[in-house]
Amino acid sequence: MENVSKIWLGPLPADSPYVKPFRMYYIQNGVEKNWDLLKVHDSVAIILYNSSRQKLVLVRQFRPAVYHGVITSEKGTFDSVDLQSFPPSIGxxxxxxxxxxxxxxxxxxxxxxxxxxxxGYDVPVERIEEVMVYRSGVGSSGAKQAMYYCEVSDADKANSGGGVDDEIIEVVELSLDEAKRMLQKGAVNNSPPSCLMGLLWFFANKAPAAV
Structure with a gap:
């Protein structure tokens, strides 16, 4: 799904609509300090459960930041990336x-x-339940994210999904056993904390009693 053929880095444009870096200065306990921050958009995340199939509905996509993070964790730098040694799938x-x-x-x-x-599910807002609101990226952005839950069925399916414009998103149906394995001790996931927290909340509050 990645279809990525070339990767390189460049400076951040000053007019980026998504990320604004800056430095905050403050005095704490009589000592002047500073902290480098990023202004980013707040966001929403939705736990989706298809009751017709008894599957959790997630999305899979290539994340440049994750790709960069995986490589720099291993190599220490991002110079001269070899796509054979570091395929885009790791991101x-x-x-x-x-x-x-x-x-x-x-x-x-x-x-x-x-x-x-x-x-691809068309549901009214009345069926979308707010779960919690929290802060993400507390060391860099402190952005607000709201998590929601929505139970859907096959009858709600309006299209195949996949995102809009130039997004490349794969819809993934996860069995409850597969989701549980993501939460086992020692599991290693290319998933953000919000996803794992959402799965934990689902199993604690919404999963069928037999699970």
Whole structure:
């Protein structure tokens, strides 16, 4: 799904619509300090459960930041990346359906749009339940994220999903046993904390009693 043929780095444009780096200065306990920060968009994430199939619905996609992080953790640098030694697949993640808050709509309406665009389910906002609100990237951005839960069925399927514009997103149906294995001690996942937290919440609060 990656279809990535060339990767290189460049300077961040000053007019980036997604990331704004800056330095905050403050005095704490009488000592002047500073901290380098990133201004990023707040976001929503949605736990999706298809009751017709008894499957959790997640998304798989190539994340450049994860690809960069995997390589620099191993090599220490990102110079002269060999796609044979470091295939783009190492930057592919398994995540909850999610999206940034960049529209003048309510957060739950944005969540509904993401469910339709990424996963292909058309559901009214009344069926989308707020789970919790928290802060992500507390060392770099402190961005706000709201997590939602939505139970869907095959009858709600309106299209194949996959994202909009130039997004390349694969819809993944995960059995409950497969999801549990992601949460076992010693598991190594290319998944963000919000995904793992969402799965834990699902099993604690929504999973069928027989599971």
């Amino acid at each position: 592919v993640t398994l995540e909850l359906c999610a999206g940034i808050v960049d529209k003048s709509k309510s957060w739950v309406e944005i969540a509904r749009e993401e469910v339709l665009e990424e996963c």
